[in-house]
Amino acid sequence: MDNEPLINAIKAVVDMPDEDMAMLLSCVTRHELKKGDAVLEVGQVCRHFYFVDEGYLRTWYNKDGIVINLNFTFEKGFTSNLRSFKSRNPSEYTIEAGEKAIVYIFDWDKIASQHIDLPLMALFVRRVAVRLLLASEEHSELFKIYTPAERYHFIERNNPRLLQRISLSQLASYIGVTRETLSRIRSKN
Amino acid sequence: MDNEPLINAIKAVVDMPDEDMAMLLSCVTRHELKKGDAVLEVGQVCRHFYFVDEGYLRTWYNKDGIVINLNFTFEKGFTSNLRSFKSRNPSEYTIEAGEKAIVYIFDWDKIASQHIDLPLMALFVRRVAVRLLLASEEHSELFKIYTPAERYHFIERNNPRLLQRISLSQLASYIGVTRETLSRIRSKN
DNA sequence: AGCCGATTGTGATTATTGTCACAGGTGTAC
DNA sequence: GTACACCTGTGACAATAATCACAATCGGCT
Secondary structure (H helix, E strand, C coil): CCCCCHHHHHHHCCCCCHHHHHHCCCCEEEEEECCCCEEEECCCCCCCEEEEEEEEEEEEHHHHHHHHEEEEECCCCCCHHHHHHHHEEECEEEEEECEEEEHHHHHHHHHHHHHHHHHHHHHHHHHHHHHHHHHHHHHHHHHHEEEEEEHHHHHHHHHHHHHCCCCCCHHHHHCCCCCHHHHHHHHHC | CCCCCHHHHHHCCCCHHHHHHHHCCCCEEEEEEEECEEEEEECCCEEEEEEEEEECCCEEEEECCCEEEEECCCCCCCCCCHHHHCCCCCCCCEEEEECCCEEEEEEHHHHHHHHHCCCCHHHHHHHHHHHHHHHHHHHHHHHHHHEEEEEEHHHHHHHHHHHHHHHHHHHHHHHHHCCCHHHHHCCCC
């Protein structure tokens, strides 16, 4: 595998020796996705987590036929559906490529059954999980605390990459407004 | 300590032998709180997590002089500010007794420094943390997916205890509306 | 019971956001 | 280039929620 970015990202979470790294990598597969290809579909139980090497993954929810975006994960980021994984219930979300993408898929069950006795492996999995949950909590606080316009300006300041990479229409549901409202928020400079 | 409820709650998370339990309890202190007494104040770094034995804890945020309630934790529940704890940044939230309360405070640093080598202790801490984050995520989905009226009815069905214990005024900001709007939602039976 | 403060309900008005409709712009495939 | 699909901006109007004001109710407390 040509997987330098993956190895560096793993080491940034837990700096493990080559031996452990090799075992971890044996539970990972590389996938090239076209826009719209899903790594997790509604109704499936989530058994993996995902690392984005190129492109981005979009997590979305279908509410009465309307798409609501819950998350965008860009290069060097991890994502998953932890709730589905933990509860073993079917996912209510789809996770798919928002554009042409290269992702690495970690097989959680395989890691658990083969290597969870390795302390660094357990630590890695735990840290990724906590990161995902803290990131999710952060996004959710946008909704609990801020108005739509405040949410947009918060993203402008703290996550401008989103504005560069995601179309206004996609961003609107992530912020929790219609695309028209977001367009008007934006036009008031 | 007269701490049966505490011990039972711990065992419900991880059923540990008496030895481990004794070590864990050595990191816990019991506190009787009056309404309004805080266990975590804005500006402090969170170094504890809290178990509610009687009464309830309320987590709130001050936005331009307006109080926004983010969480209510009742009997047999755990709470904390995980973000502040993980990042070692000052808390933006206050956690205080919403009524006369008895809470047990877990000293996270003490557990980490003295007992984290015990697998069951590490497991306990991890499970509590994941529970808190999943609960927070669940609350946030209310905001991402539902309208104010739908949020109220969701709570009616899934968390009616809130409606019995929390005043309308306190509940309003938790649901993300003014107290007037919540009153009107409610009056439409 | 009667008082007092806190909480809740409700009307009138304003502000915000959603819905619908359509025009213009951009990029890609043929 | 042309056609077409997709995205963005904007106006008109409707729906929803916030704000302000005040009346009614509820809950301790003496």
